[in-house]
Amino acid sequence: MSFLTSQTHLHITTWVVGIVIFLIAALMGKQSKGLHMTLRLFYVLIIITGGALFIEAMDYGKGMLYGFKFLGGILVIGMMEMVLVRQKKNKPTAMFWILFAVFLLITLFLGFKLPMGQDFLA
Template structure:
């Protein structure tokens, strides 16, 4: 089942969509709907971690150091999702967390395109 990255990519793609939906619901003042979407997003955090861990344990022999860094960056992104949503709902500043989110996303995309298990559009 985890010879490919399909389940993992699907879970993080849905999580990214849910993240922006939750932000949009907050901006439109629909707090009850935002809470529901945020709780659903938290379920997807667990699915992302589960599918990522299964992929890591199955394929870590390829390049364990870089896959470990990619796993840590993935946890970093999940933390930034949560910090941005929680601080936004409290009305606090989120600029530093957005910067960290962008940096972690760039690290993940670079490693995802560079490592053997990912797809290689430039090779």
């Protein structure tokens, strides 16, 4: 399973594709049933790759911060699902959009700041 943890590229690819599919499904509204199911598949892939990286990250001595990032990722996925489900039921989604954005920014900040993240300045 070293292909999951040798680099972060697979995990980054899965969450970028997941967010793009989520935004498209949210814009399509009720007729996005197939996209919603595809997005759920990507949730599983994001959690598998993120979990593998989380286990690998224990070697860096920052387990608590990686735990917060893992929790933030789960919350982002939860808010994505809440937005789509509540949108299909014609219920207000503004609070979940805001929570999605906040949790996404926190998770991205931790993901890029921690030692396994990408270094854009090098």
